[in-house]
Amino acid sequence: MNILNKPFETPFDTAPFAALDTSLYEEAFSQSIANTKAEIDAIVANTEAPTFENTIEALAFSGMQLERISSIFFNLHAAETNDDIQRIAQVVAPQLSALGNDITLNPGLFSRVKEVYEKRATLQLTEEQLTLLTKNYKDFVRNGANLPTDKKDALRDIDARLSVATLQYSEHILADTNAYKLHLTEAHDVAGVPEGALEEAAALAKAADLEGWIFTLDYPSYIPFITYASNRERRRELAIAAGKKGFQANENNNEDLVLEITKLRLQRANLLGYASHADFVLEERMAQSPEKVLSFLQDLLAKAKPAADAEMGELTTFANQLDGIAQLEKWDSAYYAEKLKQQKFQLDDELLKPYFKLENVLAGAFDIAGRLFDLSFHEVHNIDKYQEDVRTFEVKDAAGKFIAILYTDFFPRKGKRNGAWMTSFKSQYVLAGKEERPHISIVCNFTKPTATKPSLLTFNEVTTLFHEFGHALHGMLANTRYPTLSGTSVFWDFVELPSQIMENWCYEPEALALFARHYESEELIPMAYIQKIKESASFMEGMATVRQLSFGLLDMGWHGKDLSCIMSVRDFELKQFAGTQFFPDVVENAMSTSFSHIFAGGYAAGYYSYKWAEVLDADAFAYFQEQGIFNTEVAHKFRDYILSKGGTVHPMTLYKQFRGQEPSVDALLRRAGLLQ
Known part of the structure; x- marks a missing residue:
């Protein structure tokens, strides 16, 4: 039997990467899809009256084998891909889409779910069970269960096309990224x-x-060059190349895919009775509606724009005085901002990097998690890894109980997409009285060690590691019964709270003292540097906020109501960016063709959630600051109400249980220096 279709005889039930050959996946998917269909058929064929146990719970635990195989395969597709994996993904994606449709459009299954849902008030369900039941019922309705047959067929076609288009979009960006090389031979360059x-x-x-x-x-490679290279023309060359990903006259052009994906999403929403994809998505978010999101974004924009304009004026004056640059371009922003920061704070990343050796920063994140949440991390070497740079850790609680497996994957390579993310190889759940603990992974792209230096992080990379580690904590500390409600299975505009709040510890002297030591001398980072880090925390925050809001507005534009008149990707996005752009347009570049978050990730009509969650994290961390950043009572409340509950309770209810009140935007504005 295919090793993927039977129980893994491995430590902690971890994925047996060493035994996995790419040729195994198609057969494994085929078998597990058939098994899942059989499980669904058994639920529908049950002659007993529908109950929570024989219908809702049975459905929650169906397809577990398929979910496991999918998590392994698609995580490798993102972090360790090759031509064979990409080919298989194109074959498998529509099959998985079809299976999802087979389930949500199954009239017999929906009839049983609906019957249980309609008598929910009499069933004496726990809060988690009621949430699962409600979510399942809504999932069926929101995915076409009430549609007539012809519209169900149309929905199947849309979903199949979307599954392939989003994969192609992502693969094109990776191909363009890998294809470009800036080869320089002159020292002045x-x-x-x-x-x-x-x-x-x-x-x-x-x-x-x-x-x-x-x-x-x-x-x-890109960030240090664009930030520090004094040769403006070479910065321009590299910046334009970055902006051309998916927007070139080659086989990787994503313009048609952007239009196809957004129009298919709109058609799907209309088919289901929604005015737009944003209306469909936001019904199941804290924000609830496009109008509320746009109001939120515009309100923050109004508060941030004056500060951003002042910062842009200061940066322009500085560049003019320093180098006679009258008109700043987008490839000048990071360079002159870094120069200005050095002048204002006598601080730059190269000064800080020796104090942020990757291994020390990771150990610091572990230490902080131990102090806050009673966790310990132990590197283990008996777990298979999918790539030699990956490290594996066993996570335990204060009593020595096994909590999770953590994988870390920190360096770029050809088969790995850019960026940073947290993912899961196995969810947490309880089945037949046995608790299954999660296997979580953090994936980043930091500078590899060289012949003379270890991997030294910029301060921004330090916060990135803590951000993804926050997501990992959300996954590792999951304590629910059902896998579909576990860990990060929460409203999308709530999922960034655990990640973004962890970044705050990077600015606190008490936390930095745990890990910020010089990689050669072991000297603790000087207090003067820590003070400068805090002082510079809101440097250029106005421009950064406006930039982030512009991405949210672009996302809402693409997923709004009327897309019929869009003929040009660039023309449309320029309209969405009106009022938020600081630099002249670059005709060779487009944002949408490489905006993976919304076109190949889970952030469609949800990019605003970064700023939404910033409101939550600033307010939540203010509570820590009031009581002490390592206050165990506050930390344990955060663990018990936020990190462990997953999607079992409405997030605003959880937040108020933790904080004692609804979040206030003032904490974010104050932290960003935007509140006068």
Whole structure:
């Protein structure tokens, strides 16, 4: 039998990566899809009257084998892909879409779910059971269970096309990213670039049998160059290349896919009775409606824009005085902002990086989680890894009880997409009285160690690691019964709270003292540096806020009501960006063609949630600050009400149980320096 279709005989039931050959997946998917269909058929064929146990609970635990295989395969598709995996994904994605339709459009199954739902008031269900029942019923209705046959067929066709289109979109971006190389041989072209980034660039060139340096669009290569290279023309060259991903006259162009994806999403929403994809999505979010989201974004924009305009004026004046630059371009922003920050705070990332060795930062995150949530992390070497750079940890609580497995994957490579994310190889749940604990993974793209230096992080990368670790804590501390309500299975505009709140510890002297030590001397980061980190925390925050809001407005534009008149991706996005842009347009570039969050991720009509969750995290961390950032009573309340409950309770209810009140936007505005 295919190893993927039988129980894993591995430590902690972890994925047996060493035994997994790409050729196994198609057969494994085929068998597990058939098994899932059989499980659904058994629920429908049950001659007993529908009950919570024989229908809702049985449905919640159906397809577990398929879910496990899917998590392994699609995580590799993101972090360790190749041509075979991408080919299989194109085959499997529509099959999984069809299965999802087979379930939600099954009239016999829906009839049983509906019957249980209609008598819910008499069933004496727990809060979690009632949430599961309500969610299941809504999922059926929101995915076409009440549609007539012809419209169900149309829905199936839309979902199949969407599943393929979103995969193609993502693969095109990865292909364009991998295809680009900036090869430089003259010293004046790399002047200002930090030593560590130069060393990595030289290693890339040497590996390609070339002299000089190679810079790529991978973030650990791109960011240092665009931030520090004094050669403006070379910055321009690299920035334009980054902005052209998915927007070039080649086989990876995503313009048609952007239009196809958004129009299919609108058609799907209309078919289900919604005015737009945003209306459909936001019905099951804290924000509830497009009008409320747009009001939220516009309100924040009104508060941030004056500060942003003042910052842009200051940056322009500074660049003019320093280098005679009269008109700032987008490839100048990071460079002159870093120069200005150095002047104002006598602080720059190159000064800080020696104090942020990757291993120390990770150990610091572990230490902080131990102090807050009574967790300990132990590296283990008897668990299979899908790539040699991956590390594996056993997570335990204060009593020594097994809590989770954590994978960390920190360095870029050809088969790995850019960015940072948390994911899961196995959910937490309780079945037949046995608790299954989760297997969680953090994936980032940091600079690899070189021949002379370990991996040293910029401060922004430090906060990125803590951000993803916050998501990981949400997954690892899950304590629910049903897998579909476990961990990060929460409203999308709530899911960023656990991640974003963890970033706050990176600015606190008491926390930095735990891990910020010089990689050579072991000297603790000087208090003067810590003070400067805090002082500079809101530096250029107005412009950063407006930039983030512009992405949210673009997202809402693409998923709004009327897309029929859109002929040009660029023209449409320029209209959405009106009033939020600080730099001249670059005709060779487009944002939408590489906006993976909304076109290949889960953030369609949900990108606003980063700012929405910032309101929550600023308010929540203010509570920690009032009581002490390592106050165990507050931390345990956060663990018990926010991190462990998953999607079992409405998030605003959970938040008020933790905080004792609804969140206030004032904490965010005060932290960002936007509240006068």
